[in-house]
Amino acid sequence: MHAIAIHGGAGTLSSAQLTPESDRAYRAALEAAVRAGFEVLDKGGSSRDAVTVAVQVLEDDPLFNAGRGSVLSANGLHELDASIMDGRDLAAGAVTGVRNVRNPVLLARLVMERSAHVMLAGEGAEEFALRQGLEPVANSHFTTERRQRELELLLEGKKAAGREALMGTVGAVALDSHGNVAAATSTGGMTGKKWGRIGDSPIIGAGTYAANDCCAVSATGHGEFFIRAIVAHEIAALMRYKELDVVQAADEVVMQQLVRMGGSGGVIAVGRDGRIAMPFNSEGMLRAAMDSRGLFVTGLLRD
Amino acid sequence: MHAIAIHGGAGTLSSAQLTPESDRAYRAALEAAVRAGFEVLDKGGSSRDAVTVAVQVLEDDPLFNAGRGSVLSANGLHELDASIMDGRDLAAGAVTGVRNVRNPVLLARLVMERSAHVMLAGEGAEEFALRQGLEPVANSHFTTERRQRELELLLEGKKAAGREALMGTVGAVALDSHGNVAAATSTGGMTGKKWGRIGDSPIIGAGTYAANDCCAVSATGHGEFFIRAIVAHEIAALMRYKELDVVQAADEVVMQQLVRMGGSGGVIAVGRDGRIAMPFNSEGMLRAAMDSRGLFVTGLLRD
Numbered sequence: 001m002h003a004i005a006i007h008g009g010a011g012t013l014s015s016a017q018l019t020p021e022s023d024r025a026y027r028a029a030l031e032a033a034v035r036a037g038f039e040v041l042d043k044g045g046s047s048r049d050a051v052t053v054a055v056q057v058l059e060d061d062p063l064f065n066a067g068r069g070s071v072l073s074a075n076g077l078h079e080l081d082a083s084i085m086d087g088r089d090l091a092a093g094a095v096t097g098v099r100n101v102r103n104p105v106l107l108a109r110l111v112m113e114r115s116a117h118v119m120l121a122g123e124g125a126e127e128f129a130l131r132q133g134l135e136p137v138a139n140s141h142f143t144t145e146r147r148q149r150e151l152e153l154l155l156e157g158k159k160a161a162g163r164e165a166l167m168g169t170v171g172a173v174a175l176d177s178h179g180n181v182a183a184a185t186s187t188g189g190m191t192g193k194k195w196g197r198i199g200d201s202p203i204i205g206a207g208t209y210a211a212n213d214c215c216a217v218s219a220t221g222h223g224e225f226f227i228r229a230i231v232a233h234e235i236a237a238l239m240r241y242k243e244l245d246v247v248q249a250a251d252e253v254v255m256q257q258l259v260r261m262g263g264s265g266g267v268i269a270v271g272r273d274g275r276i277a278m279p280f281n282s283e284g285m286l287r288a289a290m291d292s293r294g295l296f297v298t299g300l301l302r303d
Numbered sequence: 304m305h306a307i308a309i310h311g312g313a314g315t316l317s318s319a320q321l322t323p324e325s326d327r328a329y330r331a332a333l334e335a336a337v338r339a340g341f342e343v344l345d346k347g348g349s350s351r352d353a354v355t356v357a358v359q360v361l362e363d364d365p366l367f368n369a370g371r372g373s374v375l376s377a378n379g380l381h382e383l384d385a386s387i388m389d390g391r392d393l394a395a396g397a398v399t400g401v402r403n404v405r406n407p408v409l410l411a412r413l414v415m416e417r418s419a420h421v422m423l424a425g426e427g428a429e430e431f432a433l434r435q436g437l438e439p440v441a442n443s444h445f446t447t448e449r450r451q452r453e454l455e456l457l458l459e460g461k462k463a464a465g466r467e468a469l470m471g472t473v474g475a476v477a478l479d480s481h482g483n484v485a486a487a488t489s490t491g492g493m494t495g496k497k498w499g500r501i502g503d504s505p506i507i508g509a510g511t512y513a514a515n516d517c518c519a520v521s522a523t524g525h526g527e528f529f530i531r532a533i534v535a536h537e538i539a540a541l542m543r544y545k546e547l548d549v550v551q552a553a554d555e556v557v558m559q560q561l562v563r564m565g566g567s568g569g570v571i572a573v574g575r576d577g578r579i580a581m582p583f584n585s586e587g588m589l590r591a592a593m594d595s596r597g598l599f600v601t602g603l604l605r606d
Contacts, residue, residue, distance in 0.1 A: 090531045090564065096501075097424055117500045118527045121400055122425055124499025196427025197420045198399075205508040205533035224421045228393045230508035230536045237540030261393065 001292055002041040004174040005268040005276045006034050006054050008064045008286030010220045015283065015301055025063065027298045030288040033057040034298075037172055038290040047174035047182035047216070048086045048109075055082075055105040055184045058170035062144045064286075065168025067103055070142045070188020072151040078142040080188055081202035082108040083119075087181035087210035094119040094202040100136040101129050105186045108202075110134070118204060142188070154192040169201055171208070171218025173270045177292075181216035181270060183208045183232070190223075199223025205233040214239040214272060215246050220285065221258070221265010229257055235269055246271030247279075254279040304595055305344040307477040308571040308579045309337050309357050311367045311589030313523045318586065318604055329366060330601045333591040336360040337601075340475055341593040350477035350485035350519070351389045351412075358385075358408040358487045361473035365447045367589075368471025370406055373445045373491020375454040381445040383491055384505035385411040386422075390484035390513035397505040400425040403439040404432050408489045411505075413437070421507060445491070457495040472504055474511070474521030476573045480595075484519035484573060486511045486535070493526075502526025508536040515575060517542040518549050523588065524561070524568010532560055538572055549574030550582075557582040 008030055037054030041047070059067025070078045082104035083094035093112025096119070101107045110132045111120055120128055130136065171185040185208045187201040200207035200223040207223070209232030210216035217232035231253055238249035250269045258265070259281050266280025268287060276289045284301040311333055340357030344350070362370025373381045385407035386397035396415025399422070404410045413435045414423055423431055433439065474488040488511045490504040503510035503526040510526070512535030513519035520535035534556055541552035553572045561568070562584050569583025571590060579592045587604040 085531075092531050115498070116527065117498070118530045119501040119506075121499035121501055124497060128498040194427060195418070195420070195431040196424035198422040198424055203422075203506060203508070204530050205506070205536060209533070224419065227421045227507050228388075228395050230512070230533065233508060233533045233536055234540070237537070237544060241540060241544035 001274040002175055002177045003270050003274040003276055003289070003291035004034060004037045004041060004050055004054065004172065005270055005278060005289040006030065006037065006058065006172045006287065007218065007220050007266070007268045008058060008170050009168040010265040010280050010285040011282040018300065023300060026286055026300055029061050029063050030286060030298045034288040034290050037174060041174060041176050044177055046178070047176040047180050050174040050176065051084065051172040051182045051184040052105055052109055054172035055170055055186050056103050059103050059105060059186055064170050065188045066170040066186040068142050069144050069147065071147050071168060071191040073189065073193040076151070077139050078188055079193065080104045080186070081198065082186035083202045083204055083208040084108045084112055084184040085182065085204055085208050085210040087212040087216055090211060092118050092204045094204060095125045096198050096202040097122040097196060098125050099139045100126055101134060102137045102141065105184050107134060119202065150191050169220035171220060171268060173216040173218050173268050175270050175272065175274050179212065179272070181210050181212055181272060183210040183216035183218045185218045200226035200231065203227055205230050207232060209233045209236055211236055212272060215269050217267050217269045219265065219267045221282065222263050225258060225261050225263025226265065229253065229261060229263065231258070231267060235267065246275050247277045250277035250279050254281055304577040305478055305480045306573050306577040306579055306592070306594035307337060307340045307344060307353055307357065307475060308573055308581060308592040309333065309340065309361065309475045309590065310521065310523050310569070310571045311361060311473050312471040313568040313583050313588040314585040321603065326603060329589055329603055332364050332366050333589060333601045337591040337593050340477060344477060344479050347480055349481070350479040350483050353477040353479065354387065354475040354485045354487040355408055355412055357475035358473055358489050359406050362406050362408060362489055367473045368491045369473040369489040371445050372447050372450065374450050374471060374494040376492065376496040379454070380442050381491055382496065383407045384501065385489035386505045386507055386511040387411045387415055387487040388485065388507055388511050388513040390515040390519055393514060395421050395507045397422040397507060398428045399501050399505040400499060401428050401432070402442045403429055404437060405440045405444065408487050410437060411487070422505065453494050472523035474523060474571060476519040476521050476571050478573045478575065478577050482515065482575070484513050484515055484575060486513040486519035486521045488521045503529035503534065506530055508533050510535060512536045512539055514539055518572050518574045520570055520572045522568065522570045524585065525566050528561060528564050528566025529568065532556065532564060532566065534561070534570060538570065549578050550580040553580035553582050557584055
C-alpha cells in the first residue's frame, strides 16, 4: 500500500472567481504534482522523496503561492518558508524568510539531512544553502505579474488582506510501501507581509508533522490560528492517544477546534494505513490524491 | 490556588563546576525571579503577568542565557528568541533573532497583544518593537565577559559546543487564582550559533505551550530534539487525551520520549490543578517553584 495527497492552498479562490479555464489549469497542475510524487512511491521510493518531488513541482508552478508565483511582502520582496518531516525517525528541517533559494523545500531537506539543526532563518539559511551548493536565484525569479498587481492593490488600499492573501501554501503527505510517512509544506507567505511575520508553514508541529506510529500532515490556512492550535501535531495526538482514525482526527481539528477559534483553512493527512483525509472549513482547498488501490481525485471547492 | 515555577536552563553547569559561591548566587537569582512572579499571583494578578515578570527578571540577570548575559552567535552578535502563551484564550506571541530588544519576552507579549501575528523575525520584529515604543538597546548591552570568553574558546576550537552551549534558556509557567495558566520562554540561543539557527524556545508547541484545559509548559534543552518531539504540546496532549496528570505527562515526555531520541534537557509545567512538575534528564536544571499552599523550592542539580 502506498498513497500520496497534495494541496495547493485554501481560500485561494471562490466559486465566483473560478472559470472553466482556471478550473482546468488548477486541476492539471495538481495532477502533475501528485503524479510526480506517486511515481516515486510506485517505484518503491521513499515518502521523503515523494513529498519533496511533489512540493518541488508545485513550487515551480507559478499558479501557486510557493516558490515561483509566491506573493510579495510589503517590502516588495519574496520571503519564502518551507519545512519537511520524515515519520520514520522524526527527522525534520525548516527554513524561514529565504529570498534567493529556488526550491525552499530542497533547502529544508538539506537542513534536515546535512545540518545539526531543524530550523534556519533568513541570511543564515541562505549562507547554508550556498555551502550546500544550491545555486542562488535572483529574488525576481519568483515574481509574476499577478502577484505584483495584488501587492499594488493591497498597498493602495484597494484590496483587503483577505483569505486569498493569507492562505496560499502548497504541501504534500505520503505513505510509502515500506510503511514510512512524510510531510512537506512550502509557502510565499501572505501578500503585504510585514515585520518578518512567520506563519505555520515552517513550524514543525503546526504546519507540518509526520510520525510512523500515526500519520503525516501538511496544513494550509490562516497561519496564526494553525500555530496556536498546533494543528498537525494535534491531529497526530488524537490518533495516538484518543485512538481516532486519520479522518476523524483531521475532522476534529479542522471542523471543530479551528472553527471554534475562528481559524479557516484545511489540511491533508495520510494515516499509517494509507487512508487519506483532506478536510477544510474554507470555501475551497486545492487538493489531489492518489493511492496504489487506484484512487485518483482532484478537488478545488466543496464537492 | 495559585502556583508558579521557573527555570534558568538545563545542562548549564555540572556538579564539578558548582562552587558554594555559585550555588548561592544561582539560588538567590532564581528566588528573586520566582518571588517576583509569585507576588503578582498573590495580589490576584494574572498568570500572563506573572510569567512575564519572572522571565523579565531572569533576562535582566547576567547569570542566565537570556537577555543580558546571553551567549554570542558565531558572528559575535547576540540574537535572542522568546515566546509567550496564555492558556485562557490560546493567545500566543513569539520573536526570533532580535538584536536590540532589551527584554525579548516583552516584545513577544506585544506581538501577542498588539499584532495580528504570532511570530515575528529579525529586522521586521525590531521594526515592530520600535513602533510599539520599546526603546532599542545596543547589542553590546547583552554582552558579559564570560560569554565573550566562551565564544573565543569555541572559535579557537578549544571548547566543544557542548551541553552548556546548547541548553541555556529561561522560562516560567504559572496558574493564577482565576484558573488561567500561562507560559513564557526566552533564550540567547547557543554559543557560536550559525546560519540563523532557531531552537525550540520561540516555537509555540515545542518550547512553550499553555491551555487552561490542561497545563502550561516551558522547556529547556537541546532545542532540535525538543522541536522534533513537540515537547510542550505533547505533554498537553498526554493530559488531554491519555488522562495523565501533569507529573506523569511531563515525565513521559522528558524521561521516556526525549531519552529514546537522545534529547537532553527538561521542562517546567503546572497543571490546571496547580501541581508542578520539573523533570529533567540532564545533569542539572536550574529551577524554582512557589505556590499558595506554602511550597517554596529551588534546585540546581539532581536532589
